[in-house]
């Protein structure tokens with residue numbers, strides 16, 4: 001039997017988890033569960049790279065764990081764990097820091113745009129992609145399913161792995177990014193020129209997975225579109241394309257069927273249909289989420305089980321790197 005490929009991905013427990021995170025990342029993860037050996041991480045160490053509230057980090061970490069499960073990540077098939085529960089993530093980050101040219105980090109587009117928004121930029125914000133490389137490389141990851149905005153970071157992890165392999169011998173598996181063809185960049189409902197984002201935007205910017213159904217409907221019905229009536233994928237403006245894309249992923253329909261369904265019906269009908277299909281997707285997620293939210297002990301058990309199952313691999317990789325780099329390992 002051939003060994004299953006390893007998948008690793010993660011989400012930061014900051015802000016609210018929205019439809020972009022769900023469609024760009026989580027739906028890919030759920031679909032890959034049987035075919036691959038999966039590790040899904042709650043990357044709490046990444047969430048402290050910009051100013052944050054400790055109470056919020058605590059609450060959002062548990063909330064995200066509940067959402068992973070509610071969205072269909074099955075702990076029998078995939079390891080779910082909290083990044084800070086496996087110390088090797090921070091340890092490997094330091095080792096990789098010393099091997100990563102500063103210029104590689106300074107050209108990261110997400111760093112440049114996030115740094116612009118901060119009064120004072122913490123070193124962690126610049127170093128964030130090295131921590132992400134450590135996450136990926138610790139587990140001999142083959143595939144990293146993410147949205148479009150993380151592509152550059154996964155490419156950096158590839159560059160770092162190749163550099164370390166060149167300098168110290170074959171240590172790391174070189175990972176590949178996996179991005180869905182449609183839905184890798186879900187746009188804001190209030191501004192379809194900007195990607196949907198967790199950081200605070202206007203009230204009708206995003207649909208969050210735990211939003212009240214009335215708000216979900218309102219946000220989608222108010223979605224900004226152009227003033228035309230085009231509902232074909234190739235010709236649609238950004239706002240309509242975003243709505244069509246969301247419908248495409250959630251319905252699983254082929255494009256010709258979708259185009260026939262919406263032809264000549266106007267944008268009001270399109271929005272109504274998108275609102276319905278989004279609400280139908282969120283309803284079972286919210287119901288399952290409540291059962292996990294009501295049972296924090298079970299959640300903690302699953303997170304412990306996840307960390308315990310991945311830790312031996314992380315320790316083995318960290319030891320492999322340290323040995324190659326000339327460290328004396330403790331006896």
Ligand code: TYM
Nearest residue numbers: 009010011012020021024025043146147150184185186196
């Ligand atoms: P984060 O928490 O910002 O986002 C989590 C995932 O959601 C995707 N995403 C989107 N996809 C489509 N449309 C959007 N509008 C949209 N917004 C976000 C992101 O691309 C991501 O896949 N650094 C990462 C987390 C991370 C990680 C890792 C990922 C840490 N270590 C190792 C993969 C492997 C982040 O901040 O994602």
